[in-house]
Amino acid sequence: MLLITQLDYLHYFGRFKHNRINLLLIIIKMKDSEYKRKYYSADDVVDNYDEFRFKNRGGRYVHEQEVQAVEKFLGDVDRQGMTLDIPVGTGRLIPTMQTMGFKSLCGADYSPSMLAYSKNKYQNILLSRQDAFNTAYSTDTFSAIISLRFFFHYADISKLLKEFRRLVKKDGCVILDTIVWSPRAWTSLFAERLGGKMYTYSDENFTEIARQQGFKVERVEKILLVPSFFYNFMPSFMISFIKTIEKFAPKRLFTKSIWKLTPI
Ligand SMILES: C[S@@+](CC[C@H](N)C(=O)[O-])C[C@H]1O[C@@H](n2cnc3c(N)ncnc32)[C@H](O)[C@@H]1O
Numbered sequence: 455m456l457l458i459t460q461l462d463y464l465h466y467f468g469r470f471k472h473n474r475i476n477l478l479l480i481i482i483k484m485k486d487s488e489y490k491r492k493y494y495s496a497d498d499v500v501d502n503y504d505e506f507r508f509k510n511r512g513g514r515y516v517h518e519q520e521v522q523a524v525e526k527f528l529g530d531v532d533r534q535g536m537t538l539d540i541p542v543g544t545g546r547l548i549p550t551m552q553t554m555g556f557k558s559l560c561g562a563d564y565s566p567s568m569l570a571y572s573k574n575k576y577q578n579i580l581l582s583r584q585d586a587f588n589t590a591y592s593t594d595t596f597s598a599i600i601s602l603r604f605f606f607h608y609a610d611i612s613k614l615l616k617e618f619r620r621l622v623k624k625d626g627c628v629i630l631d632t633i634v635w636s637p638r639a640w641t642s643l644f645a646e647r648l649g650g651k652m653y654t655y656s657d658e659n660f661t662e663i664a665r666q667q668g669f670k671v672e673r674v675e676k677i678l679l680v681p682s683f684f685y686n687f688m689p690s691f692m693i694s695f696i697k698t699i700e701k702f703a704p705k706r707l708f709t710k711s712i713w714k715l716t717p718i
Pocket of ligand 1: 541564604
């Protein structure tokens with residue numbers, strides 16, 4: 455099983471070999487925000503986004519952990535209010551939000567290819583091309599803003615939080631995730647396949663940055679004892695083993711924090 459999982463990924467990397475040198479050069483030269491916008495606009499990245507991350511048992515487990523935390527945090531949010539998933543990516547949160555009964559769903563992304571993908575797949579969602587750092591939405595618009603797998607792409611997240619503080623209603627909330635530790639922050643491991651450099655934040659550091667931008671922490675959920683991408687390489691028995699350990703392990707060892715912030 456382990457062999458099959460590894461062969462699967464060797465095959466996958468092989469398909470993208472021609473892009474790797476170019477992408478590495480691009481990562482070195484470009485600013486993070488510019489690189490991330492470009493990277494996720496490439497058609498092959500969009501077409502393979504879900505397959506690469508969430509196709510096998512490990513990837514699906516990671517996806518479920520993230521979605522369950524978001525679902526929990528959205529429990530008391532007004533179903534009639536406007537909600538925003540930014541960046542919406544391939545729309546993996548949309549089915550959950552629709553099942554939960556959210557009526558006015560908006561999805562925004564900078565990548566036209568991501569937006570086209572989501573538009574093709576889902577109905578009844580208002581999709582729009584936006585730069586998350588500087589959106590065209592009006593102030594005090596959303597009851598909830600969800601932003602998964604985005605903040606860890608940036609060394610400076612103050613500007614993002616400032617923009618989200620502008621968009622969210624006084625009684626609304628922002629749900630997002632940060633990474634506490636990952637080898638990807640110390641090396642360029644998988645950088646060219648996973649959207650460039652990544653940045654970690656201790657929970658204390660993130661809480662302080664959020665406070666400075668007008669948010670307090672309502673709730674935080676700790677998930678994944680192993681950096682998310684590595685679940686993709688694990689055989690089933692190892693995932694079951696890690697799941698058992700995750701029930702007892704100290705929360706400070708977990709790699710990902712999912713936050714529910716509310717305006718101060
Ligand atoms: C790792 S994906 C996360 C997508 C989705 N939230 C998820 O959890 O699957 C990052 C997304 O950020 C988008 N993106 C990159 N820079 C952006 C920007 N400045 N404004 C809005 N979206 C951006 C990319 O197009 C891509 O869809």
